[in-house]
Ligand SMILES: Nc1ncnc2c1ncn2[C@@H]1O[C@H](COP(=O)(O)OP(=O)(O)O)[C@@H](O)[C@H]1O
């Protein structure tokens with residue numbers, strides 16, 4: 001065995017966040033001198049697993065070996081990881097925009113001479129590392145003046161200078177133009193050929209096919225496949241979404257014949273209608289136009305006015321859904337103050353009654369109106385948002401984005417029941433979710449978005465067929481209709 005084909009990284013890890021199991025004994029083994037892709041749907045645990053390796057997240061249990069040495073995970077941290085030759089480039093750039101590249105590099109190294117940053121040495125080192133990778137850069141350039149691609153290449157150069165053994169990149173191509181992606185992938189290949197292992201976290205399977213020597217697939221916090229180079233993309237996709245048939249869902253009763261269309265989008269590539277009483281799902285890998293669709297429908301697009309008959313369960317409840325320092329009562333009232341006014345005054349009795357009704361409707365625990373929202377568990381926070389949004393008077397449609405992401409199973413069941421009940425009462429429901437099981441459990445119809453357009457759609461018996469998951473999964477990664 002040559003030196004570079006030995007395992008340089010082996011990890012097994014379990015990690016929970018409250019009710020949410022992020023990793024269940026997930027495993028990853030990487031050989032030196034290879035580009036190793038880690039793929040999986042959103043929330044599969046990719047970032048968490050690699051952050052365990054880099055010492056940013058402490059695992060609850062597991063084992064880590066770096067360069068053949070056992071590392072005690074209970075004491076592991078970023079400094080220790082870097083000392084073992086591990087580097088990580090994050091999805092969102094970490095450069096200080098008002099400093100030059102050399103200054104940024106020196107900061108990372110904390111290189112001091114006579115108590116001052118030794119800029120000249122940092123600049124020399126950075127430019128030498130850059131030219132070794134055929135990525136010429138100007139150490140004196142202001143980071144903020146560079147394109148995203150240039151900044152990222154600079155960050156990789158800096159990381160490579162330190163990462164002798166393992167370089168981890170978490171979704172590095174998310175913000176890059178296609179030409180920059182090609183350039184990045186070529187650079188990764190060169191880094192691996194020089195002997196450093198490259199771990200590429202991505203959900204873009206064309207990139208995997210282009211560079212990866214091996215692929216590890218994570219699903220729901222566990223490693224479900226380790227695949228060699230040359231594995232057909234369709235097989236990787238199948239492993240990502242799971243090959244099992246959809247669970248026997250309690251499909252909601254179909255909408256009444258002749259039910260009116262309540263929600264509609266008609267633009268090139270996206271023709272979508274949701275009837276009264278219908279639940280339509282939008283599947284797809286994040287970043288394929290789902291967010292724009294939701295914002296358009298929920299009246300959140302710039303310049304749009306919000307339609308009070310469209311309820312919106314926001315994807316990020318902490319950003320758009322809740323005022324965490326407000327009480328549960330304050331949060332139930334958000335945007336609903338008209339219901340509790342008597343003239344120009346807020347009627348405290350109405351506030352109390354509406355809050356109690358809302359908390360009871362979704363079994364928010366504890367049902368204490370004066371408690372700050374921050375004190376609730378994630379699942380109960382989300383129930384509170386759903387209670388408020390679906391309880392609005394006159395709601396005819398609901399747009400729910402990732403309505404149960406990160407919540408426990410009990411809260412998920414309550415939220416699903418509430419969405420089904422809304423549909424049965426004649427509300428049009430659109431659910432955007434990265435979780436196919438959620439869509440199988442709820443929807444009459446599921447459409448897949450890919451690159452801003454609807455790539456395919458399954459309804460009725462096709463949606464309940466054993467191959468439904470594989471067909472949706474194929475569209476999610478860009479197969480055309482006729483392939484799936
Ligand atoms: N800091 C955190 N607090 C609570 N939950 C988290 C945290 N980080 C990750 N999670 C949860 O762990 C799961 C795995 O997340 P992550 O590793 O980011 O997945 P991926 O990178 O594959 O999209 C998700 O359900 C996510 O919501």
Ligand SMILES: [Mg+2]
Pocket residue numbers: 046047048
């Ligand atoms: Mg991630």
